[in-house]
Amino acid sequence: MKARVQPRHSVRDHEVERFRRRLTLALAALLGVTLIGVVGYWIIGGGAYSVIDAAYMTVITLTTVGFGEIIDMSQHPGGRIFTIVLLLGGMGVVAYTVPMTAGFLIEGQLHNVFARRRMQKRIADMTDHYIVCGDTPTSWHVAEELVKTNRDVVLITPSDADLDEARRRIGDVPAVIGDPSSDEVLESAGVAAAAGIVFSMESDKDNVIGALTARRLAPNIRIVGATEEPEAEAKLRSVGADAVVFPTRIGGLRLASELVRPTVVTFLDRMLRQKDGGTLRVEEINVPEDAALGDRSIHDMRIDEMPGVLLVAIRLPGTGEFEFKPNPETKILPGMTLVVMTDADGLDRLRSRFRSATGTQLSIQDRD
Numbered sequence: 001m002k003a004r005v006q007p008r009h010s011v012r013d014h015e016v017e018r019f020r021r022r023l024t025l026a027l028a029a030l031l032g033v034t035l036i037g038v039v040g041y042w043i044i045g046g047g048a049y050s051v052i053d054a055a056y057m058t059v060i061t062l063t064t065v066g067f068g069e070i071i072d073m074s075q076h077p078g079g080r081i082f083t084i085v086l087l088l089g090g091m092g093v094v095a096y097t098v099p100m101t102a103g104f105l106i107e108g109q110l111h112n113v114f115a116r117r118r119m120q121k122r123i124a125d126m127t128d129h130y131i132v133c134g135d136t137p138t139s140w141h142v143a144e145e146l147v148k149t150n151r152d153v154v155l156i157t158p159s160d161a162d163l164d165e166a167r168r169r170i171g172d173v174p175a176v177i178g179d180p181s182s183d184e185v186l187e188s189a190g191v192a193a194a195a196g197i198v199f200s201m202e203s204d205k206d207n208v209i210g211a212l213t214a215r216r217l218a219p220n221i222r223i224v225g226a227t228e229e230p231e232a233e234a235k236l237r238s239v240g241a242d243a244v245v246f247p248t249r250i251g252g253l254r255l256a257s258e259l260v261r262p263t264v265v266t267f268l269d270r271m272l273r274q275k276d277g278g279t280l281r282v283e284e285i286n287v288p289e290d291a292a293l294g295d296r297s298i299h300d301m302r303i304d305e306m307p308g309v310l311l312v313a314i315r316l317p318g319t320g321e322f323e324f325k326p327n328p329e330t331k332i333l334p335g336m337t338l339v340v341m342t343d344a345d346g347l348d349r350l351r352s353r354f355r356s357a358t359g360t361q362l363s364i365q366d367r368d
Contacts, residue, residue, distance in 0.1 A: 026097040033090040034058055040086065044079040045071050062090045120188070123174050126152050127193045133180035133210055134200035135162045138226055138247050142198050144170040149281060150344060154189045156180045158201075181209040186217055196222040199241075204232040208239055215240030282312065283347060285338040299328035301353065303338075308346025313339040 037058030042051060053070045060069075061083055071079065129152030132143040139155075146153045147170060155175040157163040163175050178185035180199065191197065197214050199207040207225045214223055224243045225236040233244045257265050271280040287293075298304075303311045313324045317335030342350065 023097075023100055026093070026100055029093045030097045033062065033086070033093050037061065037086050037090065040082050041071060041079070044082060058086070061086055062094050064091070119174055123154055123176070123188070123190050126154070126174075126190050128152070128195040129154060129190065129193070131156060131186075131189050131191060131194050131197040132200070133157075133198065134226075135159070135202055136200050136226075139198065139200035140166045140169050142200065143173060147171070147173060154194075156185060156189055179206075181206060181213050183213060183217065186210075186214055191218045191221065194218065194221055196224065198224045198226070199236075200226040200247075204229055204235075208232065208235045211236055211241045212239035280341065280343050282339065282341050285340060285350070287332060287334055287336045287338070289334045291334050293332050293334065295331060297329050297331050298326060301332060303340070303350065304328075306346060306349055306353065308343050309350050310341040311338060312341055315339070 034055075038051065038054045041054035041057040042049065045054065049071055057069065057071055059065075064087075130146050131154050132139050132146070133156040134140070134142070135158050143153050143155055143166065153173050155163065155166055155173055157166060157175060157177055158179060160177060163177055166175075167173070176185055176188045178188075180186065180201065191214055197218075199210045199214075201207050201210065204227050207227060211223050211225050214221060222243075223241045224245060225232075225241040226245050226247055227233060227236065228246060228248050233246075236244050254265070298311065298314075303309060311326070313322050314326045314330065315322050315337035317333055322339075323330070340346075340350065
């Protein structure tokens with residue numbers, strides 16, 4: 001089951017906010033009653049007693065602890081009437097505010113504990129998910145894209161502040177807070193069962209050490225690292241990264257494309273950012289090595305006739321060569337990779353047709 005972005009303001013959030021407002025009013029009422037008591041006893045004492053004495057009288061009255069009076073009420077008949085009024089009005093405020101405050105603190109702590117446990121169980125149940133490690137906007141864009149295309153995602157951020165910023169942008173996704181180069185943190189994120197992991201930390205050192213640790217813990221996982229330094233690319237690849245991306249270089253290419261091919265860029269932007277209808281993407285589809293294909297060709301599978309699916313290219317097994325806009329009579333071979341442009345519904349239709357024709361399931365990766 002794929003992880004979905006939860007609403008940023010849940011029912012639980014609104015309930016907590018209402019509770020906080022009620023608690024704020026209750027505390028304000030308690031403060032008001034206390035100030036009235038302090039001022040009242042100070043006036044009753046005729047200025048002969050300090051503010052501390054007046055505060056002491058107020059506290060023992062409101063809490064009904066029964067300690068001895070500092071101000072002799074027998075000498076101040078009006079003081080007894082004031083005390084009666086303060087007791088009748090103040091005890092209700094105290095009785096309402098104190099349990100509410102205790103409940104808020106206890107419930108908040110318990111909620112955090114149970115929320116962490118639910119999060120850990122949710123991550124433990126994931127397989128073939130994607131882990132995004134980062135404290136940069138690039139990492140949050142990666143997670144947002146994976147969520148948008150219905151991939152299971154787990155975030156690893158080094159601090160609560162980074163996680164808050166990430167969730168402000170992409171919503172409530174499973175997350176682990178800690179050092180992404182730590183064995184314990186990566187294992188908490190389910191690295192052994194994950195399909196891929198991205199390292200996009202501010203520090204290249206963190207990315208290199210994280211990639212090294214992930215490769216040791218999960219030998220078959222796909223690792224992608226981000227860097228701005230060409231020297232770091234060799235280091236990332238040497239410790240096990242399958243691919244290295246230069247965000248600044250990609251940004252430069254995008255700027256050049258805006259200059260010379262603006263229509264193409266506009267099309268890609270609308271394809272990636274559209275909110276209505278399906279999310280159109282370029283997908284990489286791997287044909288299993290054990291697929292029972294026979295002599296089936298692209299024409300036999302009628303891929304281009306499927307609604308919402310456009311076959312862009314194929315990558316031949318063995319040589320790794322690409323063939324753009326392949327001939328319909330080209331045979332589909334085990335180990336071949338199909339590059340298609342499609343939306344989520346078209347992808348499901350393609351997988352269903354392939355499964356019914358061969359008895360095997362396509363392996364899907366994204367190649368945006």
